[in-house]
Amino acid sequence: MNVLITGAAGFVGGALARRLQAAASLGGRPLQRLILTDLGFGDSPAPGGITQHLAGDLTDAAWLDAALTAALGTEPIDVIFHLASVPGGMAEADPTLARRVNLDATQWLLARGQQQVEAGGRAPVFVFASSIAVFGALPAEVNDDTALRPLLTYGAHKVVGEVLVDDFSRRGWVDGRSLRLPGVLARPPQRTGQLSAFLSDMIREVAAGRSVICPMSPEATTWASSITNVVDNLLHAAVVDTTGWGQSCAITLPAVRYSMSELVDALVAQHGPAARGLVSHAPQPHIEALFGRFPPLSTPRALAAGFQSDASLAALVTSALN
Known part of the structure; x- marks a missing residue:
């Protein structure tokens, strides 16, 4: 082959x-x-x-x-x-x-x-x-x-x-x-033109104990794998x-839908209470309009064909850095 x-x-x-x-x-x-x-x-x-x-x-x-x-x-x-x-x-x-x-x-x-x-x-x-x-x-x-x-x-x-x-x-x-x-997480820090790179930054930087600024509000929702x-x-x-x-x-494809506050909670669950203080929010309307208003996602064709999402947000955060 x-x-x-x-x-x-x-x-x-x-x-x-x-x-x-x-x-x-x-x-x-x-x-x-x-x-x-x-x-x-x-x-x-x-x-x-x-x-x-x-x-x-x-x-x-x-x-x-x-x-x-x-x-x-x-x-x-x-x-x-x-x-x-x-x-x-x-x-x-x-x-x-x-x-x-x-x-x-x-x-x-x-x-x-x-x-x-x-x-x-x-x-x-x-x-x-x-x-x-x-x-x-x-x-x-x-x-x-x-x-x-x-x-x-x-x-x-x-x-x-x-x-x-x-x-x-x-x-x-x-x-x-x-x-x-x-969105595919967690991308390396090199900038390749993805406007959604901050979603990877949040997972990667907090895991390394570094602070990160999220350009969306805590209530903003997105999809990722x-x-x-x-x-x-x-x-x-x-x-x-x-x-x-x-x-x-x-x-x-099926994906996990989550808010930025839920992502922070998942990072805290994985890395401890100090992780919460590493994330701050500075919403940018353009970025939130593109990536932060994702509604519920229904993908019956994909699921029937055998495609799968990550089992949960916690599983996504764990798998993203492996």
Whole structure:
């Protein structure tokens, strides 16, 4: 089995790559190649054995085609985890770069699946990392029928990506699954453009005994998952039977909904009473409008398909740093 991960040096991509390298299998099938692509590789698994590095720019279609051909020869790609993106704040600041990464690169990877099928091969499973940013302004409850009204360029690009995955899947060129990821915790301190990075900061900094400022009020509510839970769901997406999903390959993942005050309580329960004094609040209306008004979340399609959230907020806080 040949598996490709884009954005393999990112927080989620690196965790997924490490899990796959350690298991050396997916869905009970052994991995022949684990191909990692990114501009550089940082903490990603080192090359060797089943693991290959392809360092380059996904927005360069000629490089991408040549690199994959050199890595695979005439062998097919069995699974593509497409995680590479230009996220939230970075996409707002540089929409041209965001279009190239979030839209152009996605189309070229999907086209690779088309080429594989038209050459007589099987369609690759295409796991696309979408985002809850597709929803934008939120109603009183979010469920499987909630309309997509993105408020940010990043969310708009993810909507387009979902539509492309649906269309290529309809034509039989890929076997698509688009997962709408919530906030993923706890990201490392490097700034990569996520406007919601403060949610990770709260967990990580308090665990280290350092003070942190939350840009939302104690009553603000959000959704999130631990990195462990998200990797579990990505791996499940690659092997789940999508029969009965209907016309759309997109699915909203279950997540833990909590308020900032509940998060502080969970941190106190884990680290002791002193943790409460480490968190202060300085609400920023723009940030709270984007991340602090999340209503109840209902995801029956995802639950029926075997996807899961963290068991509780306490479990999320524990898993987020593991």
